[in-house]
Amino acid sequence: MGGEISHVAVFGPGLMGASLLMALRKKSPHTKLSVWARRNEAADEIVKRGLADAACTDPAKAATGADTVVLCVPVDRIADVARSIAPHIGADTLVTDVGSTKQTIAAKLEEIFSEDKNFIGSHPMCGSEESGLGAARADLYEGALCVVCPTTSSRPELLEKVESLWKTVGGRVAQLSPADHDKAAAATSHAPHIAAAALVALVADEPEAFRALCASGFRDTTRVASGSPELWSAILAANAGETAAALQRLEKILTNYRQAIASGSRDKVAGMLQDAVAQRAKIFPKN
Amino acid sequence: MGGEISHVAVFGPGLMGASLLMALRKKSPHTKLSVWARRNEAADEIVKRGLADAACTDPAKAATGADTVVLCVPVDRIADVARSIAPHIGADTLVTDVGSTKQTIAAKLEEIFSEDKNFIGSHPMCGSEESGLGAARADLYEGALCVVCPTTSSRPELLEKVESLWKTVGGRVAQLSPADHDKAAAATSHAPHIAAAALVALVADEPEAFRALCASGFRDTTRVASGSPELWSAILAANAGETAAALQRLEKILTNYRQAIASGSRDKVAGMLQDAVAQRAKIFPKN
Numbered sequence: 001m002g003g004e005i006s007h008v009a010v011f012g013p014g015l016m017g018a019s020l021l022m023a024l025r026k027k028s029p030h031t032k033l034s035v036w037a038r039r040n041e042a043a044d045e046i047v048k049r050g051l052a053d054a055a056c057t058d059p060a061k062a063a064t065g066a067d068t069v070v071l072c073v074p075v076d077r078i079a080d081v082a083r084s085i086a087p088h089i090g091a092d093t094l095v096t097d098v099g100s101t102k103q104t105i106a107a108k109l110e111e112i113f114s115e116d117k118n119f120i121g122s123h124p125m126c127g128s129e130e131s132g133l134g135a136a137r138a139d140l141y142e143g144a145l146c147v148v149c150p151t152t153s154s155r156p157e158l159l160e161k162v163e164s165l166w167k168t169v170g171g172r173v174a175q176l177s178p179a180d181h182d183k184a185a186a187a188t189s190h191a192p193h194i195a196a197a198a199l200v201a202l203v204a205d206e207p208e209a210f211r212a213l214c215a216s217g218f219r220d221t222t223r224v225a226s227g228s229p230e231l232w233s234a235i236l237a238a239n240a241g242e243t244a245a246a247l248q249r250l251e252k253i254l255t256n257y258r259q260a261i262a263s264g265s266r267d268k269v270a271g272m273l274q275d276a277v278a279q280r281a282k283i284f285p286k287n
Numbered sequence: 288m289g290g291e292i293s294h295v296a297v298f299g300p301g302l303m304g305a306s307l308l309m310a311l312r313k314k315s316p317h318t319k320l321s322v323w324a325r326r327n328e329a330a331d332e333i334v335k336r337g338l339a340d341a342a343c344t345d346p347a348k349a350a351t352g353a354d355t356v357v358l359c360v361p362v363d364r365i366a367d368v369a370r371s372i373a374p375h376i377g378a379d380t381l382v383t384d385v386g387s388t389k390q391t392i393a394a395k396l397e398e399i400f401s402e403d404k405n406f407i408g409s410h411p412m413c414g415s416e417e418s419g420l421g422a423a424r425a426d427l428y429e430g431a432l433c434v435v436c437p438t439t440s441s442r443p444e445l446l447e448k449v450e451s452l453w454k455t456v457g458g459r460v461a462q463l464s465p466a467d468h469d470k471a472a473a474a475t476s477h478a479p480h481i482a483a484a485a486l487v488a489l490v491a492d493e494p495e496a497f498r499a500l501c502a503s504g505f506r507d508t509t510r511v512a513s514g515s516p517e518l519w520s521a522i523l524a525a526n527a528g529e530t531a532a533a534l535q536r537l538e539k540i541l542t543n544y545r546q547a548i549a550s551g552s553r554d555k556v557a558g559m560l561q562d563a564v565a566q567r568a569k570i571f572p573k574n
Contacts, residue, residue: 195541
């Protein structure tokens with residue numbers, strides 16, 4: 001048994017971290033919550049808002065005594081933060097993260113926590129183009145798919161504990177290996193992010209009178225492209241191989257469409273679009 | 288003067304046509320409204336719902352007496368419907384359409400109405416992935432950009448009249464030549480539609496456990512791909528050249544991203560994403 005979740009330490013009170021604090025406060029009011037923030041001002045703000053019992057900028061202090069540590073910092077900072085807490089956690093403490101890529105993170109953190117095998121990665125699929133404490137909300141995890149990524153070395157009781165954490169805040173849990181997660185995320189999230197940014201670039205090259213034609217369809221299609229370039233360039237760097245492979249497949253599909261359109265094969269284009277309608281209806285039965 | 292808009296004939300009571308009827312009923316209650324529908328059932332439904340004063344399946348009858356005719360049928364049927372009404376309209380009757388492409392339509396309809404130069408094309412930018420009478424709503428045109436596409440042969444008083452029509456139902460009017468419209472629509476709407484459909488195809492190739500990772504970002508990015516394949520294949524066929532050119536530019540942008548990601552140029556990727564954020568903020572100041 002990984003034991004009860006009675007003291008959670010959240011590292012990084014941004015959109016994901018602060019929303020987790022709010023959700024735990026609401027759903028599990030007796031759980032002690034401590035926070036590590038990079039800046040004193042952010043730590044003070046957390047306490048002032050009553051989002052945690054304690055908040056500080058000292059990783060060791062924030063981690064000490066917690067039975068569950070959730071690393072909610074950008075993917076390129078997770079390993080550094082993990083190293084700073086490793087000497088200070090208990091043998092049965094669960095360490096998880098909420099990073100959008102899993103393979104490179106799992107490799108590093110399983111090494112850092114190799115002694116007690118504390119780490120199992122997570123990726124709650126509820127990020128958005130917004131970021132920061134200001135965008136946080138108590139229901140962010142409600143109904144969200146929370147992917148957990150155990151490996152052959154994961155401890156079963158800690159796997160149970162991490163699943164329990166996400167269920168507590170309303171998430172639906174699925175298991176994927178870190179490699180499978182990254183392949184799936186490349187197709188469902190990382191390549192689509194680039195496609196959205198590329199569409200913005202396509203239109204940005206046009207005269208202003210042309211750009212004025214961007215309507216609600218274009219707004220929705222490109223919404224994710226307003227996400228933080230800092231966070232996203234780190235995510236793409238951590239999943240570069242799979243994202244590049246997915247983009248290459250996407251380019252090939254676009255070329256097929258372009259050739260069908262240019263050759264005047266209206267029936268072929270209609271068939272391809274019909275497939276897309278049917279495939280999308282399977283993915284989102286309620287649109 | 289093109290005169291008052293006192294009798295509007297709407298051809299095709301789908302999403303665009305029926306919404307126009309509802310808007311005119313509300314904003315201009317003394318305007319007489321007549322409707323042509325392809326099927327008797329649709330004509331009956333229009334009258335039963337009180338959306339028009341008269342509705343029938345005879346184009347000549349529906350057009351007779353109208354000072355304004357709005358063709359709201361799919362783009363590949365506009366020319367046929369136009370031919371069927373040409374002998375039955377008055378010399379000062381305005382004929383416009385709501386098709387998503389303008390160049391081929393303008394060429395055909397300026398020929399059909401060459402005697403009295405009745406035609407000026409329109410494209411209200413408020414379509415959606417929904418279609419049909421059931422999706423119609425009185426505020427569809429409210430705040431929507433309504434592009435009107437005069438040519439050198441357009442009559443100034445009819446241009447004034449078509450602009451007045453869209454303003455009456457709450458639209459914002461902009462003028463573009465048919466060629467400029469189609470170039471702009473390719474970049475802002477037709478290529479993005481294909482990109483959305485291509486992203487669905489990309490994910491459809493993945494195992495079901497992978498597809499489960501499609502979250503709200505993917506839902507929004509691909510929403511337009513649920514649009515009618517029949518309507519869209521007609522639109523793409525009518526704007527094939529410009530759409531293919533825009534897709535080729537999009538493929539090039541994607542290739543640039545892929546190469547930057549694959550080569551590990553994180554700063555370059557961050558810079559490209561930062562450009563997209565800034566460009567999108569210009570297009571949609573309020574997100």
